[in-house]
Amino acid sequence: MDGKPLLMQVLSAVRRALETAARQQSSPMERDRLRLSIKLLEDKARALAERFAVVLRGYLEDRRIPDSPLESMACAGLHHKQLQHMNTRQMQEQMQLVRALQEIRQITQQSLTELDGFVCAMLGLTAVRPTQNPLRPVVYLTALQESFVHTAIPAQVRMDWLNHTMPAVLGKALQDLYAGLCGYLHSQGVAALAAALQKSATSESASPPSFAPTGHLTIDNLHSLLTGEDTHPASCDEGIRYAGTVPAAFDDATPTQPDAVLATDQRALLEATLQESTPQAVRQMLLTGCSDTQQLLGIEVVSLMVDNIVHDKRLLEPIRRVIENLEPALLRMVIVDPRFFRDREHPARALLNEITERGLAFASVNAPHFGAFVMSLYRCVVPLCKQFIEDDAPFVDALEKLRTMWAATCDRKSGAAPETAVKALQEAEARNLIAAKMVAALELLPELRRVPAPIAEFLCGPWTQVMACAELHHGKNDEDPGHYKELVNALLWSAQPDLTRQNVSKLTKLVPRLLSTLREGLKLIDYPSTATSAFFDVLMKLHQQAFQTTSPPVVVPPSRHGLAPSLTSPHDHWVAPAEAKASGFMDMPEEDELPTVRPDLPKSDALPPATPTPAGLEVGTWFELWNKETWARMQLTWISPQRTMFLFADAHGQTQSMTSRTVERLLESYSLRVLADQSVVDSALDDVVHRAMLNSLHTVGAKP
Incomplete structure (x- = not known):
């Protein structure tokens, strides 16, 4: 399947679109820039098409899935860690590529869905898995991106080309290709699999928040907040009330207040919020009292993040209520210290992380030690909601007290040391x-x-x-x-x-x-x-x-x-009795000990998630293990250098170890399932990034 003529067809259409845009451009500078872009396209078109054909052929022949974040971004959005480590140009280009992929998918949706069924049938799969189709649009777009870089096309020029009909033309070419392939495969007697119901993350809006959005949550504004870069400096007519305090507030050093009057106003606002009895009232007072874009965005991001955690059913309801009560303190915190967003070790963020991470260990309010855990939160965390916040000291104090209480509990309850x-x-x-x-x-x-x-x-x-x-x-x-x-x-x-x-x-x-x-x-x-x-x-x-x-x-x-x-067994390793006792070793389960059907799996036409493998597991992941009657939660804390041994622990340090083969067998039988492969706070922030991405993608004419 030669990609060279396909891309030459696309590049010809882009050149015509650029020529039209240049003729219609009134600015001489912009017109010259477009003409230079056209000249570069003419010079590089053949080399670009040849490279594209080579890269695409490699993907198709090896059935190699391109190592690109583009597909996951288009389906589930950027991770906040990815966004935080991108510069502005990288972020803009990734957003442009996501837009292009979405446009191509919309054009090819009908024929691509049919082709997925044919391809998965030929691969011997029992259900349609679109990501197994080596001809899907992301493969072509990733090959194009790699070819751009290989032929030294500047980033701004690449974005110009993507902005001038390239996605539409490539989408139409792929639509014709997919339709032709489907017709051919049908004529050869290939029976396509029926498509499972797929839920697209970007085809729907995220669940609405419990408060009115500020309108500031876009991907570029959020990128600025997460990195500390001020990509949109305030203009003088914005009427920012605390303009004199903002530069100091965004300094990683101890904040200083050059204007005593403004500092007094800010203190008065924060003190006034102490009179409010609900997180909603505190949020509304801060939104009304602040006019700085970054502060307003910080308030919205914290509120969305907390809202996501409060609705995260992996945490038991008493824990979620504590997080909800913590929101006012977090809101006051980000007004005076927005390092919270970009510093994972910030005391307020560390406190939130430790509460939610330890909270994942409990599957039931009747679980051992759960009552003591909740009591520790009410003693050390809940008082923060009525405390004046002018720096991170209250969070440092609360975190130290919690760790001391938890350490004492672990010393009394745990068995062998990890x-x-x-x-x-x-x-x-x-x-x-x-x-x-x-x-x-x-x-x-x-x-x-x-x-x-x-x-x-x-x-x-x-x-x-x-x-x-x-x-x-x-x-x-x-x-x-x-x-x-x-x-x-x-x-x-x-x-x-x-x-x-x-x-x-x-x-x-x-x-x-x-x-x-x-x-x-x-x-x-x-x-x-x-x-x-x-x-x-x-x-x-x-x-x-x-x-x-x-x-x-x-x-x-x-x-x-x-x-x-x-x-x-040729597939397993042996653990001596003393080693088994020291690590809480779990023997390979017998066939009659494994469930014949997936526990807790509702009947649905939707495609179940792919089963993970031991090779893909990472330290820090939380799991649920089925023990014939209920689910027990534990965290993967260590993997041996050769990945033959896996060590898990519960919230109080009780360990359980397994061989790689045992882990694989439990995963295959759905007796072991992933509960959380990243922290609850990271998941909540990822959802905020996804919402910002949707806002940017769905805004007509918005730049990423």
Whole structure:
């Protein structure tokens, strides 16, 4: 599928649009700028189209999803962290690209939906997942963006081209392409999957806030607030009441007030809000009393952020009420110190983060320690709503008191320290990595195929753990510490009655030393005594055959009998009993312990979210684990270097560890599900950014 003629067609239309715009332009400077843009387009068109074809072919042939934030931005909006780290030009260009993608999607919607069904059917999927379609518009637009950069097209010129019919022409070209492909696939007998109901984040307005918007929440204004850049300096006729105090308020240093009268007015306004009894009344008083754009925007952003948190059902209702009561203090805070928006370590933001993060640990008001947690909030946080705020000191004090109370609770309630659990799991992973290499070497031995399965599995399971443990702790100065590797050949020989019958005296001398070394090695890894006895029973029956020349072969237990299941599984790692105790290790669940249907999943035609994989999990993510009766919440606190071990903890430090395979199995069975992959505060701020993005995208003629 050659992209060169497609882009040449698009660039020709853009050139004609630029020529028309230049002829109609009354400003000589602007006209010259457009002519330079046309000249650059003519010079670069062929190279740009050739590069576009190469990039697009790479995406299509490899079915590689472009590493671009554009698709997630168009679907769910920018993350506030992304916006905060963009300069003004980057932010404007990203918004222009999102606009272009939305326009292209609107043009291609009908044929693209049909094509998604055909493509997903050919990929063998059971449901339509639009993001699996390598021909979707974002792939073309991302290839175009990459080609722009590769051919050194300046950012302002790229934006000019995007502004002059490029999205419309590209959308029409893709619409024709998609329609043609659908017709061809239908004629070839391909049956398309029925499209699931999709909810587009940008096709609808966000849920309305509980107060009237100020009109200042646009993406460029919010970018200014989050970065501290004043991209729209106030003009003299705006009548900003506190103009003399604004520069000082936005300084990261301690604020100073050059005008005592204005400082008195601001103090009077903040003190007056203490007489109000509700967050709504405080908000309205501040909106009425302030006329500075940044202050008004700060009030709106805090109110929206708190509103989002208050409606976040992942937090229990008592916690959300505390956050609601905290809003007046936060509003007063951002009037005097807007560092709150750009400094993640700001005490007020840290307080909000810690309350909500710890609050995620509780799935029910009846959960252990929940009452004590809420009581700590009422003692340390709620009083802030009636406190005069002129700096961050009240938040520092509240945060210190909370941490002290929580630390005391954790000291009384928690079991093994997280550090102990991490150390145990690091030991387990290191040993298992060595054991895996030993298993690979053992599997090359032809003798391994000549012994009964329980013997082979013992050698590739418990005994490799023994050898690995000895090597891990004593292998620096000894090639075979404990002579455990030497035992392998002896054990293989002794487990073959056809061989031992030929040299019974050798077997008689070998057995005492063999059993002694086996017991010593298994003790090294705390191997369960019941499993040890089961293996010795199998081995003894094989040895007895050496003395029975005509007896039938002894029936040995089937594969894996008597062995710890995780020791014989090629997909999992083994954790010693002491390590399991230190880390709260969870064994691989049996099939009958897993739900046959997804718990709590309502019946719907909507497409369920894709199941995450262990490889994509990140430290800090909160999960819910189904324990047959209810959901228990825990946070992923550590992942081993090789990602074979995962450690979780609840709010009070109780740890639970799992292997990667166990995590994968629980995720696949929906017994483990993601509750929050970022903080509640970050999610709330992302929603504010999304709302600002919608305001900018839906404003006719608005610049991003």
